[in-house]
Amino acid sequence: MPYPPVVHKILLVDDDDSVRAMMSATLEKKGFEVIAAANVTEALKLITVEPFDVLITDLHMPNPGDGFTVITSMRHLQPEALTLLVSGYPDVQSAMAAILLEADEILVKPFEAGKVAELLEDKLMARKPAERIEKERVAAILQRCSGGIVEDWLTRVNGSNELNHIHLSDMERTGHLPKLIEDLIVRLRKPPATNKDSEAAFSSAAVAHGELRYEQGYTPAMLVHDSRILQVTLFGTLQHNMSFLDFSLLLPDVMTIADEVDAQLTQSMESYMKVMQKSVAA
Numbered sequence: 001m002p003y004p005p006v007v008h009k010i011l012l013v014d015d016d017d018s019v020r021a022m023m024s025a026t027l028e029k030k031g032f033e034v035i036a037a038a039n040v041t042e043a044l045k046l047i048t049v050e051p052f053d054v055l056i057t058d059l060h061m062p063n064p065g066d067g068f069t070v071i072t073s074m075r076h077l078q079p080e081a082l083t084l085l086v087s088g089y090p091d092v093q094s095a096m097a098a099i100l101l102e103a104d105e106i107l108v109k110p111f112e113a114g115k116v117a118e119l120l121e122d123k124l125m126a127r128k129p130a131e132r133i134e135k136e137r138v139a140a141i142l143q144r145c146s147g148g149i150v151e152d153w154l155t156r157v158n159g160s161n162e163l164n165h166i167h168l169s170d171m172e173r174t175g176h177l178p179k180l181i182e183d184l185i186v187r188l189r190k191p192p193a194t195n196k197d198s199e200a201a202f203s204s205a206a207v208a209h210g211e212l213r214y215e216q217g218y219t220p221a222m223l224v225h226d227s228r229i230l231q232v233t234l235f236g237t238l239q240h241n242m243s244f245l246d247f248s249l250l251l252p253d254v255m256t257i258a259d260e261v262d263a264q265l266t267q268s269m270e271s272y273m274k275v276m277q278k279s280v281a282a
Helices: 017-029 040-049 066-077 113-126 138-144 146-158 170-174 177-188 204-215 220-240 247-281
Strands: 009-013 033-037 054-058 082-087 105-108
Touching: 009 017, 009 040, 009 066, 017 033, 017 113, 033 040, 040 066, 054 066, 054 113, 066 082, 066 247, 082 113, 105 113, 138 146, 138 177, 138 220, 138 247, 146 170, 146 177, 146 220, 177 204, 177 220, 177 247, 204 220, 204 247, 220 247
Parallel strands: 009 033, 009 054, 054 082, 082 105
Antiparallel strands: none
């Protein structure tokens, strides 16, 4: 007696009634079982009580981050489920997938529902049991990769026409960068309740960094560019370690990185200007 076909269960999350109805009808015709949710609250309740093989969720629902919230919950509670994120913005694939999302696939509207069914069948057929990977907080990843961050930053700076026309050794170029990264990691390790925007502490390394850059002949614009490359390098490090990231606190950590790097730049710029004013006065 032949075995009955395996019916894969899909959680479909979209606040648009017509989209839910159309997608549900198309996928059910293809043999999938579809349970639809109109909002994040419904979706989260379903994720906690029912097993799913697939999640399809719109990114842009009434509240910012709705799609991200649903995917994060599914990844934590049902890590082996296939996740598809739907967005109306063509640039979402490069902008969001880089760091914020663990989606297996990103669908950009408009798309054919029938093609989605084919995509699901292919991915479900090829799917292998997910390996359990120990998740890490952002601070732990940056700590583990701190040497590589400095090297990557140096490579980017050496490739910048705006910065590399000042001839410096690698040691002179990196200056106080390792200590600035260390200060950032210390702040990231603070309890989330106390780690608020603009709570950056005084950084002697940032002050010394500004003084050093003035002595080396940097302009204020170069100092800003120097800092921007650091932020790009930090986010690039997270992108390369996406499979290890604990996504539950990723957004607050990303905001902390941006705030801390900005605060360090402010302190560096202030010390730079003080040294410049003293030099002019003399």
